[in-house]
Amino acid sequence: MLIRKPSDIKSSEITSRDHYVDRRSFMRGALSGAAMLGAAAVGADRVADLISPRTSALAGTKLETVKSPLSTTGETLTTYQDITTYNNFYEFGVDKGAPSKNAGGLPTRPWTLKVEGLVNKPQTFDIDTLLKMHPLEDRVYRHRCVEAWSMVIPWVGYSLSELLKQCDPQSKAKYVEFHSYFDKKVEKWYYEDAGINWPYTEGLRMDEAMHPLTLLTMGLYGEVLPNQDGAPVRIVVPWKYGFKSAKSIVTIKVTDKQPNTTWNLQGANEYGFYSNVNPTVDHPRWSQKTERRIGAAFYDQRKQTLMFNGYGDQVASLYNGMDLKKNF
C-alpha cells in the first residue's frame, strides 16, 4: 500500500481541481465509519484518499510543457476522470475500473529506465533526468483500443527518438523491445489472467520507434502521469491499437530480432506484431470498422474507425509495399 509523502502533493492542489474528486472513492470513504470520524477534521475527499490511496499519487505535480505541431486538433478531449478510471492495465486487475483502485502501490519513485542491447551507449536514465532531458510537449492523440473503444488524450512527453538517439543504436538494430514493471507483491492482481507471461512486453520496428509521433510519455493533462495510466513513463504509439503502447516501462532493449510480445503470445491470430489501427482488417472478436468514443452518450458513441487511427498522412509510408492484411 502506498502512503503518499506529503511532499509529493499539496492538498490544496487536489481539492482545487474538481476533476480529481472521484465520486466513488468519496462515497466509499464517506460510507465507512472511520471516514465519518475523520471527515470533520480533514475534509471527506482527503480522507477518501487516505483510505483508498488510489489514482492520483504523484499526479498532482504540474509539468512545464510546450505546444507541439504534432498534436491532433479538432477533437473533443476525453475527461481526466474517464482517462483515469477506464484502464486496461491487467497487472492491476482485469476490470476497467480496477487499475485506478489498485495501482496506488506502484513505486514510481525512484524509477530508472534502462536502455540496453544493440546500442553504442547503453545507459540507465533516472526518471527525473528523463523529465528534464528534452522539453516536454503537449501532444493530443486519439487512442484506439483493440476492443473497439477510443479516447482523445492530451499526453505529455517527447519523441522516443530523442532518447534512442542519445544511446546511439547500432546499424544492426532492427527492433525495439519494451518491458513493463512487474512485481507480484505490488501487482497482486496479475493472477486474474492465469495464462499471461509477465512482465508485459511490447515492441516496435526501429523505424516505427524512431517516428516522431511515437511518444515517450510522462504526463497527462499537463501533469505527472497517474499510476493507472502507466506512470512514471510509458510509450504511446497513436496509430496502433492501445496494447502496443507499453505502460510503466523499466527497460528498452534494442535488438535485431522481432520481439515476442505479450498479446501476440496470447493469441497470434488475434494480435499481430504490427497491430496498426485498420478498419479493413477484422479481429475475430471485434469488428474494427467502428469504435465507441468513451464519454459520449450511449446513443452517440459509435464512430467510424480511421485507417492508422487518422495518422495515415504521417505513417502510411512506413508500410509501403507491405501486405497489411497479412502483417496485421
Add this chain to the structure above:
Amino acid sequence: MNRPTLIILKTAVWIACLWPIGLLVYGAFTPNGLGPDPTARIEFSTGYTTLMLLTIGLGITPVRRLSPHLNWMIKFRRLVGLFAFFYGTVHMLAYVALYAGFSVQTMLDDIAKRKFITMGVATWLLLVPLALTSTNWAIRKLGGKRWNLLHKLVYIAVICGVIHYWWQVKPGVILPLPFTIAVAILLLARPIQTALLKRKAKAAASGRQVVQRPG
C-alpha cells in the same frame, strides 16, 4: 408457506430481478450515469444478468430437493426464467442498436465471422421457445411430458451462454470461470441427486412406498 410470506418473497424477487435494468434506466437519464463506456455497460450488465438468472433458475430444482422446506422455490422458477429471457432480449436489442447500428450487413458479418456472436445468437434462439411455452395454457396444450422434454433445452442454452462468455473474453482472461463452475455443479447435481434418491427409495422399498416428486 403462508400468504403474507409469499407476497413478501414475491415482491423481493421482483425487485431483485428488476434491479439491474432499473440501474441502467436510471443511469441513462443521469449525466455520466452509465460510466465512461455506456454501450459496454449496457451490454455487459444485461449479458451478465441473463446468465446469472439462467444459472439461478438452473439451481432451483437441485437446491429445493435438499429439503422439503424449500419447496416454495419452485414457484419462482418461471419468473426467473422469463426475466432471463427479458434480459437476453434487451442484450440482443442493445447489440442490434448500439453495436451493429441496425445494419443487417454488419450483423450477418458478425454472425459469420465472430464465433462468440454466433454462440450468443444460438443461446438467445434456444430461449425463445422456452419463453413462448411458459404459460399454463402451453403446458396443458403440450402435456407435461413433452413440455418437460422441451424445457430441457435450458441446459443446452446455459452451456451455450457460458461458451459465449468464454469466447467473448480475451485469451487468458478467466472471468467466466465462476459461472462455469456453478453451472457444472448444478448440472451434475441433478443426476447425482436422482441416483441418491433412487438408492434411498430402494432401501426403503421393503418398508413403505417412496414416491418421488416430479421436477
